[in-house]
Amino acid sequence: MRNAALAASGWLILLAGCGLAATPQPPTLWLPRPVRDLQATRAGNEVQLRWMMPRHTTDNVELRGPQRAHICWVQEQDFSADFHDKLCRGAGDASFIPDKPAEFAAAMPPDLGQGQPGAVAFFVELESPAGKTAGASNAAWVATGAAPPAVTGLELQTVPDGVVLHWNKAAAEPQLTMRIQRTLMKLPGTAKPNQKNGAPPVEEQTLEVDLSRADSGGALDRDAALDHVYRYTAQRVLRVAIHGRTLELASALSKPVTIAANDVFPPAVPEGLAGVADEQAKVIDLSWRPDTDPDLAGYVVYRRDVTSGSGWERISGKAPVVPPAFEDHDVSSGNQYAYAVSAVDQDGNESARSPEIMEELPQS
Secondary structure, three states, X not given: OHHHHHHHHHXXXXXXXXXXXXXXXXXXXXXXXXXXXXXXXXXOOEEEEEEEOOOEEOOOOEOOOOEEEEEEEEEHHHOOOOOOOOOOEEEEEEEEOOOOEEEEEEEOOHHHOOOOOEEEEEEEEEEOOOOOEEEEOOOEEEEEOOOOOOOOOOEEEEEOOEEEEEOOOOOOOOOEEEEEEEEEEOOOOOOOOOOOOOOOOOOEEEEEEEOOOOOOOEEEEOOOOOOEEEEEEEEEEEEEEEOOEEEEEEOOOOOOEEEEEOOOOOOOOOOOOEEEEEOOOOEEEEEOOXXXXXXXXXXXXXXXXXXXXXXXXXXXXXXXEOOOEEEEXXXXXXXXXXXXXXXXXXXXXXOOOOOOEEEEOOOO
8 A cells, every 4th residue: 555655646746747847838829920021013904912921920830821811902191100901992812821922913993093193002911710910011002093005016036236126116204114024935955155255144134225205116135145035025114203102103014025036147257368378388378357256166268279260169178267267288389269268156157258369379
């Protein structure tokens, strides 16, 4: 009996020790932390919202599964630093994964997509399973009013200096720009470096054209590397100042247009071709000024025997000559020869021939 009592006493002590290991915690309310990086952009009559979903609740518990979000907007005259959900008009509801980027497209109310520019603030409220919220996000402002006309008739053309864009003209306006987005299409066989600087081509780039004084209906994208495939979109963007805020009022994006910007343009014709007969070595030395084309592969040397009346023939072999010089050893004393040189790029495009010169190896 005594042993049993001691065993029971030890068991009670063990239980008491376990009970003091940690302080009991209250159950979480599963309130997601508020969004603090909401951004909004308008294109035509659509507002694109982006933010990063929080990972934890307000009491630092990791969120599980998709979280409900309520999106709403407030007109500038109703806005106050203290968010009031009764003044925030619903724009939609959706669910998003914690700790992931989130996007939501909201329609601009028809009455706010026309008339003079104004401003509205968009908000995101994340809700618990019980429909409770820890508060709204930061305010993300967009401009209201009539957007600039959309870009129509977008066409692309490859030229030696890059890609030329053409579009239908519209009226110029102060603070108006054309925003062009170029995206590299990663297709097989398009992994060549930029011919101009040898660097890999930029995957995405935004270009702007000033339309504040005139709309020429075209622009040259000099940064587009040839021998690549690109997709272009364009939109007109008006910057407006509204009560101390500078906002963008943008048209809808144009239809995307894709172009295979293949290099079909030959290098410049070589210049300065000159020849010197070396009677002792029995050769005719040719030289010319170097071609500065960044895609240059080399040169091709042509000759015709004036004395025998033969036609032009390629004498520099199958591979292009790399240095701007060539020695013609296959010559006969007393014969007169005509020479010309062309340039070839990495794509095999060959220039026209240079003006011919005459040279003769004197008889011994």
